[in-house]
Amino acid sequence: MAKILILGCGRQSYGAAGDLLRFGSAVGITSLTLADHDPHAAQRLHDYLGAGMTARWASPYPHHKTGTPPSSTPPQIQWTQCDAGADSTQLAQLMEQADVVVNGLPYAFAVHITRAAIAARCHLVDFGGDTDQVLQQLALCGDADRAGITVVPDCGMGPGITNITVGHAFEILDQVDSVCTWDGGLPLHPTPPFFYHQMFATETLINEYTGMTTQVRDGEWVQIAPMSEIETIDLPRLGRLEATHGMGMLSTLPWTYRGRIQHLENKFVRYPGHFTLMRALRDLGLMAPRGRPVGELGGDAGVGSVPGPERVGISAACLVGTPPAQVTLHGKAVLAADIGVALLESWLAPPARARDCSVIWTVARGTKDGQPVCTEHFIYDESDPVTGLTSMQRTTGFTAAIVAQMVLSGQISRRGVYPTELIVPKLPFFAELARRGVDCSIP
Numbered sequence: 487m488a489k490i491l492i493l494g495c496g497r498q499s500y501g502a503a504g505d506l507l508r509f510g511s512a513v514g515i516t517s518l519t520l521a522d523h524d525p526h527a528a529q530r531l532h533d534y535l536g537a538g539m540t541a542r543w544a545s546p547y548p549h550h551k552t553g554t555p556p557s558s559t560p561p562q563i564q565w566t567q568c569d570a571g572a573d574s575t576q577l578a579q580l581m582e583q584a585d586v587v588v589n590g591l592p593y594a595f596a597v598h599i600t601r602a603a604i605a606a607r608c609h610l611v612d613f614g615g616d617t618d619q620v621l622q623q624l625a626l627c628g629d630a631d632r633a634g635i636t637v638v639p640d641c642g643m644g645p646g647i648t649n650i651t652v653g654h655a656f657e658i659l660d661q662v663d664s665v666c667t668w669d670g671g672l673p674l675h676p677t678p679p680f681f682y683h684q685m686f687a688t689e690t691l692i693n694e695y696t697g698m699t700t701q702v703r704d705g706e707w708v709q710i711a712p713m714s715e716i717e718t719i720d721l722p723r724l725g726r727l728e729a730t731h732g733m734g735m736l737s738t739l740p741w742t743y744r745g746r747i748q749h750l751e752n753k754f755v756r757y758p759g760h761f762t763l764m765r766a767l768r769d770l771g772l773m774a775p776r777g778r779p780v781g782e783l784g785g786d787a788g789v790g791s792v793p794g795p796e797r798v799g800i801s802a803a804c805l806v807g808t809p810p811a812q813v814t815l816h817g818k819a820v821l822a823a824d825i826g827v828a829l830l831e832s833w834l835a836p837p838a839r840a841r842d843c844s845v846i847w848t849v850a851r852g853t854k855d856g857q858p859v860c861t862e863h864f865i866y867d868e869s870d871p872v873t874g875l876t877s878m879q880r881t882t883g884f885t886a887a888i889v890a891q892m893v894l895s896g897q898i899s900r901r902g903v904y905p906t907e908l909i910v911p912k913l914p915f916f917a918e919l920a921r922r923g924v925d926c927s928i929p
Contacts, residue, residue: 494590501883614640645737653907655850697733772826
């Protein structure tokens with residue numbers, strides 16, 4: 487009998503919780519506890535998983551491929567209020583009762599929750615998304631090993647599925663020379679002027695558009711400014727898109743494969759015209775992440791050298807001039823970034839019943855048995871009108887849930903803190919995604 491604790495009941499946790507409800511009993515999950523500092527958020531997720539949704543989760547997904555039956559006896563669901571940042575006693579009590587914790591809190595909590603998992607001796611998976619935080623988590627590998635637990639950060643779409651596709655390419659090829667990945671979440675029916683709907687936290691979105699990214703060129707680490715080197719690409723099912731650099735997309739990959747690859751890069755995709763507007767907002771100072779000065783945002787500086795792993799995500803001032811970090815509005819001082827957050831949340835809010843899709847394309851070139859080989863991974867998914875989950879909730883939440891179930895089943899047995907590209911068994915993972923209706927074209 488296994489108990490799961492989900493910390494944070496935001497959007498992506500819906501996909502993880504629903505998946506654990508549907509498939510959990512197969513790996514012995516009998517209890518699913520939902521915790522959030524906002525009791526209304528925890529109760530909403532509980533209600534979503536309750537009587538009205540149980541029947542939906544018990545039926546096959548509309549594009550389900552295998553007809554795999556759902557869990558015969560779904561786990562019991564309960565919710566509780568818990569402020570993970572303020573109430574360490576309650577957090578410890580909840581984690582000590584759990585076998586696996588799925589961390590859906592903002593990524594600023596990642597290291598704190600990892601230390602708490604080590605103290606409570608419970609396994610941990612999280613959605614990740616911030617390279618600095620993940621590197622600090624990896625530094626706790628020895629402590630986690632001694633505690634007898636497994637911690638897997640970056641269990642999302644990108645980073646997450648993207649890393650697993652790259653890891654698979656390294657397993658297929660004898661020598662990998664270059665890897666390029668493109669990924670993104672997009673509305674199926676885009677509307678002007680942004681041609682984009684926000685499907686995850688605003689803070690995460692802003693960081694992607696403003697933080698530097700670490701990549702590999704000519705065998706050397708480089709830092710590349712966000713929203714630079716925009717290119718046009720054509721992807722199956724989606725047609726013409728634009729792609730550019732964003733913070734944290736490769737996450738741990740440059741560290742994992744340092745010295746083993748000459749070129750490693752990632753770009754995220756949007757419909758044409760989107761990046762022009764977002765660059766303008768950034769340059770006006772309306773997209774500064776909280777806690778980072780406007781003058782530390784990336785601009786068009788392009789590529790710079792990387793001082794070391796501890797400096798990932800921090801860039802030099804690149805803007806032409808520095809817009810004000812604070813303005814006066816109706817006699818009150820207001821942060822320009824706060825205005826930007828409010829505007830973005832209004833402009834990018836998806837309309838009711840909006841549908842989205844997720845795409846990942848990974849191209850690796852190298853050699854196998856002395857011959858040049860190119861491998862391609864193509865992952866595609868769409869939102870599910872039956873469960874009400876967006877594709878972003880599916881690809882992010884399902885990834886965390888699958889990894890949690892692999893830990894419980896023993897498919898992942900190594901103890902410590904490891905990135906997805908090293909610890910997740912690749913073909914079984916892709917099989918589980920396909921089992922949930924995600925289209926996976928795998929070499």
